[in-house]
Amino acid sequence: MPIPRSLRLTALPLAAAVAAAAATLPAHAQTRDDRFILRLSAFGPEAELGFSGDGTVSDGSAQASFDFDERFDTSRSWRPRGALGFRFSERQALVANYYDFRRDETWEYGGTVLDADAIIGADGPIEIPGARLDARLALSLASLNYEYSFISNDTLQWGVGLGVTWAELEARASGTSGGTDLVDPQFETVQWKRDGFSPGLHTRLTWMPAERWYVGLEAQYLDTGWGDFLDEDGHFERAGLFVEYMVSERTGVHLGYDWFRLKLSDDYSGTARAPDGVDAGPFPYQGRITGDLRVHGPMAGLTFRF
Numbered sequence: 032m033p034i035p036r037s038l039r040l041t042a043l044p045l046a047a048a049v050a051a052a053a054a055t056l057p058a059h060a061q062t063r064d065d066r067f068i069l070r071l072s073a074f075g076p077e078a079e080l081g082f083s084g085d086g087t088v089s090d091g092s093a094q095a096s097f098d099f100d101e102r103f104d105t106s107r108s109w110r111p112r113g114a115l116g117f118r119f120s121e122r123q124a125l126v127a128n129y130y131d132f133r134r135d136e137t138w139e140y141g142g143t144v145l146d147a148d149a150i151i152g153a154d155g156p157i158e159i160p161g162a163r164l165d166a167r168l169a170l171s172l173a174s175l176n177y178e179y180s181f182i183s184n185d186t187l188q189w190g191v192g193l194g195v196t197w198a199e200l201e202a203r204a205s206g207t208s209g210g211t212d213l214v215d216p217q218f219e220t221v222q223w224k225r226d227g228f229s230p231g232l233h234t235r236l237t238w239m240p241a242e243r244w245y246v247g248l249e250a251q252y253l254d255t256g257w258g259d260f261l262d263e264d265g266h267f268e269r270a271g272l273f274v275e276y277m278v279s280e281r282t283g284v285h286l287g288y289d290w291f292r293l294k295l296s297d298d299y300s301g302t303a304r305a306p307d308g309v310d311a312g313p314f315p316y317q318g319r320i321t322g323d324l325r326v327h328g329p330m331a332g333l334t335f336r337f
Contacts, residue, residue: 065336066118070273072332074112074289076132078105079325080168086299086318097318105134105168112289112330122180126192126235128251130289131171132326137163166204170293170324172267173197174251176233186240192233196253198267199226200293229258231267243283245275255295265295275334283334290327296320 085098115127176194183190201224231253238246251269255261273287300317 067335067337068114068116068118069335070114070275070285070332071335072112072114072285072287072330073109074130074328074330075107075109076289076326076328077107078132078134078168078327079103079323080105081323081325082320083323084299084318084320086316088314088316103136105136107328108134112332122183122190124178124180124190126176126178126194126233126249127174128249129171129173131169133167133169135165135167137165163207165206166202168324169199169201170326171199172291174231174233176231176251178233178235186238188235188237190235192235194231194233195228196231196251196258196267197226197228200224200261225261227259227261229253229255231257243277245273245277245283245285247271247273247275247287251291261295263295263297265293267291267293271330273330277334277336281336283336285330285332285334287330288328289330290325292326293324295322 079102081100081102083098083100085096087094087096089095110131110133112130113128116124117126118124174194174196176192178190178192180188180190182188203222205220231251234250236248240246249269249271251267253267255263255265255267269289269291271287271289273285275283275285277283296319298317298319300315302313302315
């Protein structure tokens, strides 16, 4: 239905009056001294760990290819989470973040049977035994970024930054598998740990929709080839969202959700040998494996502005 002309004419000066009145209101961002912002949170992540890849195996005269894709889920466990912001000019700030993930898990693999047509030197189906894996995963990340805000007004601020990230990644596992006609029972223990620094990219958007309310979105990215964190090829990416309410001028509460992923790829090679008494092999193999750790979950905590 068209708007009557008289209503449109009345709305124009009314809108101008509202805009003029809003312009005279004190800006939200200037009503408190928030040069320092500290957020202390409890982070409740769950994770998915995946391994995928492909390769080839040979018996010395013929060659066959194979591939795999396995996923393992973890349960949720609450961990500490911290963020600090220091604004030293209207458009410039230092932003720091810290969080970690640590879980002890047990995974079981039921085994499978491979088609003999896909296996060199096989006279019938090949049974892959079931296995049990007791593992511990630990990932700690701390970052410090310089940020410059390209948009900075009363209610909206958006900036991009460059900084450095320290990361520590640890994996410990002990596994046992059953035996078959071609494979003896196995028990293996593996311990792997890496730590180091890497430059990274950062962006942050903060919106103040009403007095005492804040909504924030933050993202980070780094490539493992940029620093000395890992020798493997890969990247790390993170995104976080929070909603915050200031109970008083200096203290508030916040709720949010964080998500990050670490993806690594590397080449591998080795030699598989048949048990004693079995006239087969050895079987040299090689390929490329990709590990994918995805961590996500809610967070809640206190905010301090001063």
